[in-house]
Amino acid sequence: MQPSLNGGQTGLIEQVIGPGLCVGCGACVGLCPYQEYKDGRIVVIDRCHAENSRCYQICPQCAGGPQKPGGIEGALSVPDGIGTCLEIHMARGTDDEITAGSQYGGMVSSLLVRSLESGVVDNVVLTTKGGGEAPAGTLARSREEILACAGSRYNAAGGLAAMNRAYGNGATRMAVVGLPCQMIALERLAKLQPDGSERSGAVELKLGLFCTWALDYRVLRDFLKSEGIDAPARKYDIPPPPAARFDVDTSQGMRHFPLDEIRPAIQKGCRICRDMTAEYADISIGAAEGYPGWNTVLVRTETGRRLFADSCAAGLVEVRPLPEANLEHLAEAARNKRRRGEEALSEIRGGQS
Ligand SMILES: Cc1cc2nc3c(=O)[nH]c(=O)nc-3n(C[C@H](O)[C@H](O)[C@H](O)COP(=O)(O)OP(=O)(O)OC[C@H]3O[C@@H](n4cnc5c(N)ncnc54)[C@H](O)[C@@H]3O)c2cc1C
Ligand code: SF4
Ligand code: SF4
Structure with missing residues (x-):
């Protein structure tokens, strides 16, 4: 189905922001001056009465999502749930400087460093660590800037606002790292009227992260404060099942929380999300359960295949076959x-996607 072109900012507010279904992807920020990313959330700062607007067209939570990708020549036969794949691997970065601050195997950072240093891209849209503030989108142009953003912040961070800002400043040849909802927004970007194809043409590479849910930054911050944690997080982690734990490492030490205590901070909009493995990315990357320090890597497009092969040839990546049990488990989690x-969509919107 084509993205609906008949919604304006009013539609965005009625369908998404008003009912609390915004997931903070940041795609609607910076297309016009009316939405902003502030302290971990999207805020409407003024009303726009245009009937067709880019914010509505690009929002991954609005009706009229993109068609499922598929039909790529050479695609593997894979279990239902994980989307189109040309290659599936377990992999990790080999450069200690790159992997040291990474979440798991450092595949995202390794591929980004390679894509920048080999000239595939000039700019990388990433998410900051935030420090004492809410994490947010940023533009990296060097290895050091990529490494400064390594690791996962388990909250929505409006990252695509940085892409819009960079495009407005003339940036092209961008790589974008994002969650599945952010990859869907990029898919909708290509159809945006009036200037979607130009904006989309500025994105050369899409690296997607697996995602089950993301937290609301402000709710998480308040929860951590109530637990006596006010120092900036150095690292968050959600160890694989059966741990059911959320770990936060700060200068005050490492703290572990039962996942059930964190769940109230999950964004309401994540309930209607149907994509766990970032099906619209060039390469999708997540944890490799049972193999600490490794990533699961799904290569989905020829662009992704070229970068992965080049990074292996450059000695930046070590590869193993992903165990069959891991693939089955991932597909089951994605189907669930x-x-x-x-x-949830049926409950909330009568099934309209
Ligand atoms: C909200 C969230 C939920 C996730 N859920 C799962 C899951 O259920 N299962 C699973 O296997 N993996 C999940 N991941 C992915 C996992 O945490 C790792 O990011 C992934 O395995 C890549 O590891 P890496 O070592 O290659 O990352 P690194 O090399 O450390 O790179 C991580 C990259 O993630 C980017 N990033 C950090 N936080 C965010 C954010 N909030 N939004 C967008 N980009 C961000 C950084 O800019 C950095 O470039 C999730 C990640 C996030 C942010
Ligand atoms: S989900 Fe993304 S595009 Fe939609 S309102 Fe929220 S930030 Fe904007
Ligand atoms: S669960 Fe879906 S909507 Fe929520 S942050 Fe993850 S990809 Fe985005």
Whole structure:
């Protein structure tokens, strides 16, 4: 289905922001001056009465999502749930300087460093660590700037606002790292009227992260404060099942929380999300359960295939076959997320996607 072109900012507010379904992807920020990313959330700072607006067209939570990618020549036969794949690997970065601050195997940072240093891209849209403030999108142009953003912030951070800002400043040849909802926004970007194809043409590479849910930054911050944690997080982690734990490392030390205590901070909008493995990315990357320090890597497009092969040839990446059990488990988790999302969508919007 083509993205609906008949919604304006009013539609965005009625369908998404008003009912609390915004997931803070940042795609609607910087297309016009009316939405901003502030302290971890998207705020409407003025009303726009245009009937067709780019904010509505690009929002991954608005009706009229993109068609599922598929039909790529050479695609593997894979279990239902994980989307189109040309290659599936377990992999990790080999350069200690790159992997030291990474979340797991450092595949995202390794591929980004390679894409920048080999000239595939000139700019990389990333998410900051935030320090004492809410994490947010930023533009990196060097290895050091990429490494400064390594690791996962388990909250929405409006990262695509940085892409819009960079485009407005003339940036092209961008790589974008983002969550599945952010990859969907990029897919909708290409159809944006009036200037979607130009904006989309500025993005050369899309690296997607697996995602089950993301937290609301302000709710998380308040929870951590109530637990006596006010120093900036150095690292967050959600160890694989059956741990059911959320770990926060700060200068005050490492703290572990039962996942159930964190769940109230999950964004309401994540309930209707049906994509766990970033199906619209060139390469999708997540944890490799049971293999600490490794990533699961799904190569989805020829662009992704070229970068992955080049990074291996440059000696930046070590590869192993992903165990069959891991693939089955990932596909099952992805199908479960899709089912839960469809049920929630039915409940909230009568099934309209
Ligand atoms: C909200 C969230 C939920 C996730 N859920 C899962 C999951 O359920 N299962 C799973 O296997 N993996 C999940 N991941 C992905 C996982 O945490 C790692 O990011 C991924 O495995 C890549 O590891 P790496 O060592 O290659 O990353 P690194 O090399 O450390 O790079 C991580 C990259 O992530 C970017 N980033 C950090 N925080 C955010 C954010 N909030 N939004 C957008 N980009 C960000 C950084 O800019 C950095 O470039 C999730 C990540 C996030 C941010
Ligand atoms: S989900 Fe993204 S595009 Fe939609 S309102 Fe929220 S920040 Fe804007
Ligand atoms: S669950 Fe979906 S909507 Fe929520 S942050 Fe993850 S990808 Fe985005």
